[in-house]
Amino acid sequence: MNAERAAIAAGPCGLSTGDDGSTRFAQWLAQTQRSIRDHVDGFVRARCVAELDPAGCWLPGQLMVDFAAGGKCVRSVFGYLGWLCGGVGESEPALRAAASLELLHAFALVQDDVMDESRVRRGRQSAHLRLAAWHTEQGLSGSAARFGESAAILIADLYLVWAERMLRESGVGASALDRAWPRYDAMRSELAVGQLADISNDANRVPTLNAVMDIARRKSGNYTVRRPLELGAAMADCDDTVLDVLGEYGELIGEAFQLRDDLLGVFGDPSTTGKPSGDDVRERKATTVVALADQLAEPSDRARLRDLWREKRIDEQGVALAQAVIVDSGAGERAEQMIHDRVEHARQLVDRADLAPSAADALHRMALLCTRRTY
């Protein structure tokens, strides 16, 4: 018990906060990410050996191993931070439970890439295209593209099922799991319902900011920050006051994360995003930044943006036009301001809450990290 208390006082992974808090946090984060990736990798490999290899599905298995642990672990880190807010100290089972969120995320990405016909993910060819290429190499008959999509959807199914299994088998206690399930269920449903609402939007119409923010909240914000935090905190049996603070913090940082993601989708460097620059415009994604530009632009620019969105295909010139309208209208600046406001508001919430200093410090640093997207 004393050891535990000491660990809490010292901060995540036993690192104290202070002047050199930044370095120590970075070390803690790197170590936590490594552990998350190890847990995910171990789990997926074991399942492949047990389930995919006997059926001769070595390629899907290889692909599932490659992809699962290849992310930045944002959701798992937030999940684990939620746990640490409970003041019960570091815990391998809790870290494993949080790590299961990487598999849920892998499910969402592989499936979304099929629906959005995205060609690149995490710096390499997306799963359905790799599977389609295999189909062609094997000289199989029928449509390779169709095969690739179907196989990717099935891989996503397995990720979804394994994610839940990894959480259930993480080793956290039964009562912790009982508290986790309602939030886990809500998160999974929101993910599917958010995507449903997203694809039901008219692709050729520039969306309103309200509509986009609503979908972003359901589909991305909640699921990236808020729900993971709540999940971890519920497992650690945090009281309602803490859960409320984390919920509000999560909503704010989730929105800020989405705004940053949308900015990167228009202006981002492929080496940071793992996707071609301007891809969101090319795919005509209904993003906050485009909705802001539509709201703020001069009438003539607004008309040009709307015309562009109605075109069959958006080429490089079209991407440049959209980028110019977003800058000239002040939508870029406004998005930056919105990010800043949300991070600031979240900071105040955390400062006023009764959290262990190390947990509060980690929340502040994660808020900055994941809305700056510098890692």
Next chain:
Amino acid sequence: MNAERAAIAAGPCGLSTGDDGSTRFAQWLAQTQRSIRDHVDGFVRARCVAELDPAGCWLPGQLMVDFAAGGKCVRSVFGYLGWLCGGVGESEPALRAAASLELLHAFALVQDDVMDESRVRRGRQSAHLRLAAWHTEQGLSGSAARFGESAAILIADLYLVWAERMLRESGVGASALDRAWPRYDAMRSELAVGQLADISNDANRVPTLNAVMDIARRKSGNYTVRRPLELGAAMADCDDTVLDVLGEYGELIGEAFQLRDDLLGVFGDPSTTGKPSGDDVRERKATTVVALADQLAEPSDRARLRDLWREKRIDEQGVALAQAVIVDSGAGERAEQMIHDRVEHARQLVDRADLAPSAADALHRMALLCTRRTY
């Protein structure tokens, strides 16, 4: 305890077996199916109100309600029979747990229909086509077919998540659930892996019987009979002897069920199957019956069958040709014989096992019912 024992002695739903066992079983089955459908319907409606309606997704919700309880409940009935083999009597929570298998099945059907591009399911237009039609009616831009497929995949996701939630929230005890999860996980993985192996087969090549039986076992047989039975029996804490018998029975009846399904896919009446006659041939499905025909046919007929399978499109004449080769080669008769042998073998297993007479009787009758497919 006495009341429970009386119920067991009297048979499922308190009906005794005997000369009029057939009528009584039919009554029990009808009542059980009604209860299963009510549980499924209630659960899906509640989830739609909570999750889909607030996001404005009324059409997917309506579709999910319509479809979920529209099947013959074969899997749920087997699941509940597994429970009854434990001799702990009828139980609403156990019935609700078994009913959750309808949602898992709905997931599989909606998703498979996208992958197989099936146009008809349960006597009406399949989900992705209904969703595509809505997209067109609304005058939305972009591909209606693509929207329909994506929306159907998301609906399938929700079914998959809700299925697990319905089982978890069924009200059966925690230790019963702990015994259920490994089997439930295995069933879900087998379903996806079986489908992966299925689509990885070369569509234009007539498959070997061994390959087809292996996929059928994973994808359909296990998941229709064996796993549901084991799931229910594990929840009721049956001992290993009973679990082994049910496992073997399940494998045999699952294979027989698949053979019957394959015969119906070639020769079936649309009013029985809910699908156009000869649909499996038109879709070039790798079925047991076609593999048998390939094995048994004269060389000239075999060549015609293989040529047919390599064609781009199989028309009515092609369907008639395949039907003729299947009949003339004796593949139809052989399949009937294989069904008969499996049902007979399963009967002997059940008779030798130490099961409550009413449970044994129900297993016999279900074996006949679902391999005759007369209901």
